[in-house]
Amino acid sequence: MNKIGTLVLATLLVLSAPTLAEKPSASAVGSNLPENVRGLLKQEMVAVLGASKNILEALVQGQDDIVASNAKAIHDSFILKQAMTDADRQALMSVVSDAFVEKDRGFHGLAGSLSQAAKDGDREQQFMLFQQMTEACMECHAAHATDRFPQMQK
Numbered sequence: 001m002n003k004i005g006t007l008v009l010a011t012l013l014v015l016s017a018p019t020l021a022e023k024p025s026a027s028a029v030g031s032n033l034p035e036n037v038r039g040l041l042k043q044e045m046v047a048v049l050g051a052s053k054n055i056l057e058a059l060v061q062g063q064d065d066i067v068a069s070n071a072k073a074i075h076d077s078f079i080l081k082q083a084m085t086d087a088d089r090q091a092l093m094s095v096v097s098d099a100f101v102e103k104d105r106g107f108h109g110l111a112g113s114l115s116q117a118a119k120d121g122d123r124e125q126q127f128m129l130f131q132q133m134t135e136a137c138m139e140c141h142a143a144h145a146t147d148r149f150p151q152m153q154k
């Protein structure tokens, strides 16, 4: 296994970074959303998971172009920018906290940076950003998706 592959595995095993210990800043989001808006969020999450798997696979094989396109897909799927009706957007915004919006923005920002690092062919940077992105999934789920993932409760 190459160096990056070893790093990725090691990281997946020890992703319990100290930052994950902080208290959740808000309650769960999903069960407070109207069904159709929750459906959109789930759709995005399933797409994000698929893209993340593709990125891991491509990253350990040096396929920068695949990392770049999948990271861009995550970046572009930003739920708060998606084609939602004004009513959907209002419903979403009335449920989510500033902390959630901030996490979502940070997450999609990381995906954008990852796409750029892949275009630049910088593997160490890609690995670092992928790690930070994974951490962002876990932090948001632990704070805002505990109704969907009770085991993420801190």
Ligand code: HEC
Binding pocket: 029, 030, 031, 038, 041, 042, 045, 046, 048, 049, 052, 100, 103, 104, 105, 107, 133, 134, 136, 137, 138, 140, 141, 144, 145, 147, 148
């Ligand atoms: C800004 C917050 C946030 C970030 C970042 C985030 N998620 Fe989520 N995710 C959620 C919420 C909220 C739910 C629960 C939705 C619900 O209750 O229906 C969820 C649910 C999911 C689900 C379950 C979908 C389903 O079918 O029920 C998957 C899979 C998922 N996320 C994957 C990911 C992955 C992979 C990442 C990172 C690469 C990620 N998420 C990053 C907020 C986030």
